[in-house]
Amino acid sequence: MASLGRYLLAAFGLAAVLLGVLAAVYVSGFGRHDAASDISRSRKTANGLFMVSIEPEKGAVRQGELHTWLVTVTTAAGQPVEYAAIDVSGGMPEHNHGLPTSPQVTDYLGNGHYRIEGMKFTMRGWWQLRLSISAAAGSDTAIFNLAL
Amino acid sequence: MTRIAAVCLAFALMATLAACGKPQFSDAEKATIASLALSALPLLEPDTTNRFADDPGAAALGSTLFFDQKLSRDGTVSCSTCHKIERQFQDDLPLAVGVGRTNRRTMPLAGVAYNAWFFWDGRRDSLWSQALTPLENPLEHAGNRAAYAHYIEARFGERYERIFGPLPDLSAVPANATPLGADVEKAAWASMTDSQRDGVNRIFVNIGKAIAAFERSLMPPPTRFDRFAEALASGTEPQGDAILSDEEVQGLKLFIGRANCVTCHNGPLFTDGSFHNVGVPPAANLPPDRGRIDAVAEVEADPFNCLGPYRDGGPDACGELRFIRKTGEELVRAFKTPSLRGAATRPPYMHAGQFATLEQVVANYLDAPASVESTTEQHPVQLSERERAALVAFLKTLGE
Numbered sequence: 001m002a003s004l005g006r007y008l009l010a011a012f013g014l015a016a017v018l019l020g021v022l023a024a025v026y027v028s029g030f031g032r033h034d035a036a037s038d039i040s041r042s043r044k045t046a047n048g049l050f051m052v053s054i055e056p057e058k059g060a061v062r063q064g065e066l067h068t069w070l071v072t073v074t075t076a077a078g079q080p081v082e083y084a085a086i087d088v089s090g091g092m093p094e095h096n097h098g099l100p101t102s103p104q105v106t107d108y109l110g111n112g113h114y115r116i117e118g119m120k121f122t123m124r125g126w127w128q129l130r131l132s133i134s135a136a137a138g139s140d141t142a143i144f145n146l147a148l
Numbered sequence: 149m150t151r152i153a154a155v156c157l158a159f160a161l162m163a164t165l166a167a168c169g170k171p172q173f174s175d176a177e178k179a180t181i182a183s184l185a186l187s188a189l190p191l192l193e194p195d196t197t198n199r200f201a202d203d204p205g206a207a208a209l210g211s212t213l214f215f216d217q218k219l220s221r222d223g224t225v226s227c228s229t230c231h232k233i234e235r236q237f238q239d240d241l242p243l244a245v246g247v248g249r250t251n252r253r254t255m256p257l258a259g260v261a262y263n264a265w266f267f268w269d270g271r272r273d274s275l276w277s278q279a280l281t282p283l284e285n286p287l288e289h290a291g292n293r294a295a296y297a298h299y300i301e302a303r304f305g306e307r308y309e310r311i312f313g314p315l316p317d318l319s320a321v322p323a324n325a326t327p328l329g330a331d332v333e334k335a336a337w338a339s340m341t342d343s344q345r346d347g348v349n350r351i352f353v354n355i356g357k358a359i360a361a362f363e364r365s366l367m368p369p370p371t372r373f374d375r376f377a378e379a380l381a382s383g384t385e386p387q388g389d390a391i392l393s394d395e396e397v398q399g400l401k402l403f404i405g406r407a408n409c410v411t412c413h414n415g416p417l418f419t420d421g422s423f424h425n426v427g428v429p430p431a432a433n434l435p436p437d438r439g440r441i442d443a444v445a446e447v448e449a450d451p452f453n454c455l456g457p458y459r460d461g462g463p464d465a466c467g468e469l470r471f472i473r474k475t476g477e478e479l480v481r482a483f484k485t486p487s488l489r490g491a492a493t494r495p496p497y498m499h500a501g502q503f504a505t506l507e508q509v510v511a512n513y514l515d516a517p518a519s520v521e522s523t524t525e526q527h528p529v530q531l532s533e534r535e536r537a538a539l540v541a542f543l544k545t546l547g548e
Contacts, residue, residue: 063414064414064420064421066467066468066471096478096523097424097476097478097525099473100473101468101473102474103471117467118470118471120471122412122421122422123411123412123414123420
């Protein structure tokens with residue numbers, strides 16, 4: 001009986017090691033890119049000039065389809081930023097490529113709201129959207145992470 | 149005795165543990181597999197740029213035209229010369245051969261209407277404008293639009309008018325004329341009035357719209373993979389040929405996992421519809437082919453593009469062209485991600501048939517060689533020979 005116990009113990013020990021290895025692989029896979037972990041849709045621009053919020057105009061974003069986003073720009077103090085020039089770029093940092101389309105701001109909707117048309121995400125994964133904003137207060141950039 | 153029993157028990161325990169971690173799939177993997185199944189393919193959206201897209205009469209005429217060799221300079225080439233109906237609408241050749249030999253591989257047509265961009269480099273932006281391009285290409289049909297207009301009137305006049313309305317007066321239109329092609333045809337085109345040119349263009353466009361209406365019916369058939377995916381989604385045991393072997397399951401897991409294939413080969417058609425440089429070597433004895441980067445100017449200049457005068461419906465349908473990506477190193481030697489449905493039975497592979505076997509294709513993706521120009525998007529992936537074979541085994545389930 002003593003040997004049975006030993007064998008059982010060995011089997012469980014082996015299983016535990018295997019599970020540990022699997023868990024380590026699993027966890028490291030998920031912690032791969034810290035930069036991508038902040039997926040908030042509202043943030044300050046790099047130098048703090050503006051607050052920028054983004055949202056898809058029609059709720060969910062479907063992979064592979066053109067869609068529009070709404071952008072809201074305010075000053076750090078919360079005042080709407082009117083008639084800013086916004087350049088849209090971005091891409092997938094892990095795949096060395098930019099956006100598959102060239103989205104543009106096509107409309108200023110008033111009160112600091114802008115419409116971006118021509119957004120498209122062709123793959124799942126970590127995307128970045130970079131908004132370079134120029135207005136009376138100066139120029140600044142916000143980078144958003146999007147997880148698709 | 150107890151010793152033997154103990155060994156048996158230990159083995160049994162390990163076997164049980166191994167079985168728990170065995171094939172079957174995580175929830176994330178199940179979701180990905182479901183997203184690849186043919187049942188996830190949405191219904192084809194209406195094509196508002198072609199008001200005949202879903203007109204059965206137009207589709208029937210388009211089918212006739214698709215197989216009609218008279219739609220060529222010397223009466224020997226139809227769409228079906230390269231897009232062979234019994235061969236998944238492709239021709240098994242590394243480079244397509246019409247009147248002459250082209251520089252690209254014929255693309256199969258199943259599900260073609262789901263594309264936003266056409267050809268390997270996306271140099272056309274609608275199914276109907278795509279269909280026009282080979283008709284005047286000197287290496288393909290090698291004809292000209294004035295000759296096609298006369299032919300339509302003579303051969304299909306009544307049938308054409310029932311669908312598209314009255315034909316214009318072609319009596320003073322030269323027998324051969326096009327703004328492209330040989331100097332004599334260009335001169336003939338220049339000699340025509342604006343109204344004659346527009347009349348010929350409209351007939352030419354309607355040839356494309358009819359062929360597009362026909363091509364919208366070309367859909368990929370369900371495969372062993374789809375039957376497997378359906379069983380997996382419904383939680384039932386796969387039956388018959390829906391049962392994937394251990395090797396095929398391993399290949400599927402690699403495809404959607406470590407080998408990263410699904411990054412670009414995504415959705416029920418196994419393509420993101422976009423353009424990528426994946427370091428495919430150039431074909432021997434062909435001029436440099438820079439892919440997408442050279443197609444941008446061409447589609448923007450195409451008089452039959454979505455923003456041109458021959459589109460039906462409103463400009464809302466032209467988002468892809470309006471927001472086309474025009475610059476960037478990544479467009480250099482970028483070619484469209486092809487669908488993998490049926491790919492296993494239609495070698496050779498890539499835009500100029502560079503690879504004769506799926507094994508070579510898989511090796512190119514995993515080894516990620518440098519691109520001859522610009523940079524490949526591929527990162528090397530370490531897979532054993534068995535794993536590579538498993539990937540190929542899985543790809544074959546998409547063609548059976």
